[in-house]
Amino acid sequence: MSDVEQRAPFLRRCLGDRLRELRKAAGLTPKEVAAEIGISTATLSKIETGKQAVKPAYVKLMWPLYAVDAEERARLLRMAEESGKPGRLSRYSTILRGDFVDYHEMEGQAEAIWVHEPGLVFGPFQVPDYVRAIRRAAKPDSDEDDLAASVELRQFRFKDLTGDRAPAVDIVLDQAVLCREVGGREVMREQLGLLADVAGLPNVDLRIIPFEAGAYAAQGAGFAVLRLPPEPRKDVVFIESDLVAEYLDHPSEVARYREMFEQAGQLALTPSESVDLMDRLRSSL
The missing domain is CATH 3.30.870 (Endonuclease; Chain A)
Known part of the structure; x- marks a missing residue:
């Protein structure tokens, strides 16, 4: 696998960074969020570090946990949809x-x-x-x-x-x-x-x-x-x-x-x- 393919696409990392910021702002631990949306803490860690794409359905499950307005919800959902695709380059x-x-x-x-x-x-x-x-x-x-x-x-x-x-x-x-x-x-x-x-x-x-x-x-x-x-x-x-x-x-x-x-x-x-x-x-x- 090439170096380009090994690196997590930028958009995936950007989304992960933002989801981690929102979780911390809500005062929630990885264990609490993972339990609420039905994934392991290891999977959540991979999502927040951009190592794994996040399914749009999981992003939607985070809305009740985080203070996110409608505009940012739409933006993050688009990012989740795009982040599962191969890197553009x-x-x-x-x-x-x-x-x-x-x-x-x-x-x-x-x-x-x-x-x-x-x-x-x-x-x-x-x-x-x-x-x-x-x-x-x-x-x-x-x-x-x-x-x-x-x-x-x-x-x-x-x-x-x-x-x-x-x-x-x-x-x-x-x-x-x-x-x-x-x-x-x-x-x-x-x-x-x-x-x-x-x-x-x-x-x-x-x-x-x-x-x-x-x-x-x-x-x-x-x-x-x-x-x-x-x-x-x-x-x-x-x-x-x-x-x-x-x-x-x-x-x-x-x-x-x-x-x-x-x-x-x-x-x-x-x-x-x-x-x-x-x-x-x-x-x-």
Whole structure:
């Protein structure tokens, strides 16, 4: 079994976390809840840690035990129905390291995302040939199946961030991202065109930090801050490197990265100025 398949799907863990919070808020022990809904304490533990899917019928049996309003009942019931399904990303197990699975699952569930990228275009908004060029550079022995899967994964993420239920996405890119000819000039023309189109989406705020802004705190740090449902909302920082993915969720750590993002945003051009810059760079290629 692949690493992707071994990891509990994010939605299942998110649901388990919330059910555990509700149980504790109600002042109930695992033994008491398990007895009320007719399961073992071991099964309840697996549900609350995301190791086992919970049947929607069991979730309904918890309603009399927990203080849950109608809106959250509906949300948790939907999560229970979805959590029993295989992880959305299991088909990408050949190209996606296990430590990156959580991020992609969270990205698909986020309410808002703040992204700073100093070196590459934000993944979901990369055009296919840009994706292929990056994949070949990182893994020269990639075969056509790997390349095709990498492109498909990016397109999958693109739909998550541009569909009817898309989160608010605030992106700050260093100008270096636009000037690095990944895949060659023709590829970058296409890439800059897509970024300009994405910048016009109602849920996307895309800004560029120009070279003349000079040095800034986040200059060498690519990261994303994700705001996750359900209540109480939780922010998580994702930091990616070539070797490992790191997740931070302590409030002080999240606050630091939000501060770095805000500082970077203050140096950035406005969205309309950023599109103008992308258009000029595209015309020069």
